[in-house]
Amino acid sequence: MNATNRKVMLSAVQPSNTLTLGNLLGAIRNWVKHQDDYECWFFAVNLHAITVRQDPTELREQTYRAVATYIAAGINPEHATLFVQSQVPEHAELAWLLNCYSYMGELGRMTQFKDKSQKAGENIAVGLFTYPVLMAADILLYDTDLVPVGADQKQHIELTRDIAIRMNNLYGEDLFRVPQPMIAQVGAKIMSLQDPTAKMSKSDPDPNASVYLTDTDDVIRKKLKRAITDSGNEITDDDSKPGVKNLLSIQSAITGKPISGIVASYAGKMYGHLKVDTAELVVQAIAPLRDEANRLYEERTFLDQVLRKGADRARERAGKTLARCYDRIGLLK
Ligand code: TYM
Numbered sequence: 001m002n003a004t005n006r007k008v009m010l011s012a013v014q015p016s017n018t019l020t021l022g023n024l025l026g027a028i029r030n031w032v033k034h035q036d037d038y039e040c041w042f043f044a045v046n047l048h049a050i051t052v053r054q055d056p057t058e059l060r061e062q063t064y065r066a067v068a069t070y071i072a073a074g075i076n077p078e079h080a081t082l083f084v085q086s087q088v089p090e091h092a093e094l095a096w097l098l099n100c101y102s103y104m105g106e107l108g109r110m111t112q113f114k115d116k117s118q119k120a121g122e123n124i125a126v127g128l129f130t131y132p133v134l135m136a137a138d139i140l141l142y143d144t145d146l147v148p149v150g151a152d153q154k155q156h157i158e159l160t161r162d163i164a165i166r167m168n169n170l171y172g173e174d175l176f177r178v179p180q181p182m183i184a185q186v187g188a189k190i191m192s193l194q195d196p197t198a199k200m201s202k203s204d205p206d207p208n209a210s211v212y213l214t215d216t217d218d219v220i221r222k223k224l225k226r227a228i229t230d231s232g233n234e235i236t237d238d239d240s241k242p243g244v245k246n247l248l249s250i251q252s253a254i255t256g257k258p259i260s261g262i263v264a265s266y267a268g269k270m271y272g273h274l275k276v277d278t279a280e281l282v283v284q285a286i287a288p289l290r291d292e293a294n295r296l297y298e299e300r301t302f303l304d305q306v307l308r309k310g311a312d313r314a315r316e317r318a319g320k321t322l323a324r325c326y327d328r329i330g331l332l333k
Pocket residue numbers: 010011012013014015022023024025026027028045048134135138139147148149150151152153156187188189190191199200201
């Protein structure tokens with residue numbers, strides 16, 4: 001157990017573009033919901049973001065914006081440790097060690113790698129391939145028990161567990177704590193508004209596919225109005241109607257109401273009603289967060305203070321895990 005004797009919860013978002021409604025409903029809202037029950041570590045993974053090309057100014061700004069968004073969403077920086085991955089060099093250092101205990105075959109099976117490498121064309125960065133190993137380092141450095149994420153990250157956490165167990169077998173059961181994913185029942189996979197068979201993604205080139213956490217109320221309403229629904233007019237959560245099902249899931253994730261109840265409330269109504277109501281719920285969920293994030297984003301002195309304090313705490317904890325690994329493996333420190 002750690003100093004506070006509480007279980008450890010850890011999670012992160014890539015500041016690779018403006019965060020989306022998917023990031024909020026699949027991840028950040030669950031961090032906020034559970035933050036009082038755990039010792040929490042939340043960060044922005046900018047080293048992961050450079051596995052695809054980033055504009056340096058944009059990357060720096062998006063990193064601040066991500067941290068401002070965490071706080072605006074309700075993460076208490078006095079309680080949770082907030083930091084930026086590049087400010088804690090132990091992440092990159094442990095990732096190298098883990099690379100030597102990870103196999104080409106298992107990394108090649110990662111769906112996210114398969115998807116992203118297809119989009120990357122001919123020159124696929126090695127970092128894209130070893131991306132999950134850096135993620136394993138992120139998690140294992142802090143003796144993490146639980147990782148609250150969306151459904152798309154489950155495979156990466158399973159890989160983290162495999163690497164941890166493999167190394168524990170070699171170097172002692174107390175080398176790494178083996179983490180568990182924490183995936184919410186609803187909201188774990190919000191789909192694109194333009195192609196409801198694909199995940200809503202920050203990196204989608206079509207801005208109408210995602211609701212960004214910076215969108216104005218009007219833009220949110222327009223995007224939901226244009227959301228692709230399906231043929232027919234009956235509102236059900238049937239898999240044959242992925243567009244309608246997505247809007248119902250969004251409503252359920254925001255309100256906490258079960259999908260069956262929401263479906264029942266639309267008996268005899270049209271898709272248009274569903275879209276308008278969903279838009280209003282999304283506006284209510286995003287507007288206060290967006291306005292507060294915009295304000296905090298300008299408060300650089302405050303954000304830098306939070307991050308400096310967070311990085312100091314993170315380095316202290318991560319340094320202990322790293323020292324343990326060096327020692328067990330037989331590396332001079
Ligand atoms: P990233 O930046 O793609 O997404 C951040 C979080 O948001 C969730 N998410 C979604 N949830 C529901 N619906 C969606 N459409 C949707 N899109 C994204 C993701 O599941 C994630 O929880 N590899 C990670 C970042 C990472 C990390 C870590 C996470 C690096 N190290 C350590 C946890 C622990 C990623 O790319 O997330």
